[in-house]
Amino acid sequence: MQHTDKKHSVHFAEALLKSHLSQPEEKRIKLEGTGGETLEALFLGTRGGNAKYMLELMGFALQGNVDFRKNYFPNDPDYLDTNIQQSKGFKETMLLMGLEYDKLITQLQQSGTFFSMRTIGHMLWDTTLPGMLGYFAALMYNQNNVAAEASP
Structure with a gap:
């Protein structure tokens, strides 16, 4: 310790x-206990070889959040319905969001290549899967650690 x-x-x-x-x-x-002793399992990989595991674990987090929402006062009405989702405005907004998200991904690909073996000896390296997955899971619960009234 x-x-x-x-x-x-x-x-x-x-x-x-x-x-x-x-x-x-x-x-x-x-x-x-032994814990995670295979270092390669803790990273996405220089070529993304662990992407299927990351996607699976992200799916657990997403499904857990959806289940949490469904089980919180389950008899309350839902704000979303199929009429809204089939509306022209909803479809246009989703299309726009997809286009802008694609632009963001393209711009982020101009970031430093810290996942590469070419930068492993420098000041930092790749982000760990547990770190990214924990951040992703917590983000969906909109943690507020500033005000005690809304903090976990």
Whole structure:
């Protein structure tokens, strides 16, 4: 657990562990055992070879969010319906969103190629799948960590 001798860091790590251990067993993040020992499984891959796994896990997160929404006061009316989704305005908006999203993806492809083996020895490398998947999952729940009234 200790990777530093700084008192504040050690105190924080100990408090974090104590908080974690106070959770019921089923809510705890697994901190013991072999864990993920194959480093290659933790990245998308220089050629995207782990994309199918990332898409599968993103699908779990998306479905979990959809299920959460459906089960929250399930008898309330739904704002969306097939009439709205079949309307000209809805279809035009979806088309425009797709076109603009494609432009965004194209522009983002001008970013640094930190996934490449050519940059592995520099200051940073690829983003991990657990990091990206956690960010994606949390983003759908619109976390507000500023105001206590809306924070998790």
